[in-house]
Amino acid sequence: MADTDWSEDVKKYVPDADDNAIAGIVRHCGIALQSRDASLVSFTDKSELERVREKFLKKKLGLSMSDAELDGAIATIGDKLKDVRNKNRVTVYYLLADHFGKLSDFA
Template sequence: MADIQAHKDFVTKYAKNVNTAALDGLAKNYALVLSNNDSQYVAASDESERVTVRENFLKKKLGLTDSDATLDAAVVAVGETLKEERFKSRLAYYYLLAEKFNKLSVFVK
């Protein structure tokens, strides 16, 4: 995926009733990450990547204080949702996680 719109299209494939304001805010917030070939996808099968998502996105960005086990289960569950995709868009991954924890409002300005 070379552009942000392709990542947004990926989100709409997996999320019902997409909050476009939140999606736009999330895409803007992570535009640099999404433009980098090394970071635009989540390696869902890599434990260190899942820990990074938990620590940097769920805890730091969303401010979640749930147990690591709960957060890890959510990260794995989103990976399962996206399992048919070889390359899992970071934007879709983050959107689905924020949606799961009712935190899309963090990205609405």
């Protein structure tokens, strides 16, 4: 997975994506990106979506909205990526950070 161009994938959805923010998210994900399974987000796995909400949205981004609101944002991103078989964690996190106006946390 080390040769994956995360920025290329993000830019399929956000053509003018911030490369510094992408690099920051890659740093945040760290070792998880070395495993193919961990580098992807499964929108059909309830525990995976809970992890995204608790560890990324609440802990990393410091969001304090209701779980329903956060889950709604995750579902919106999942819907945006519904035609993509392998949903890259970096792309999902970038889209979520962008959705909440939190890209500056990574840049």
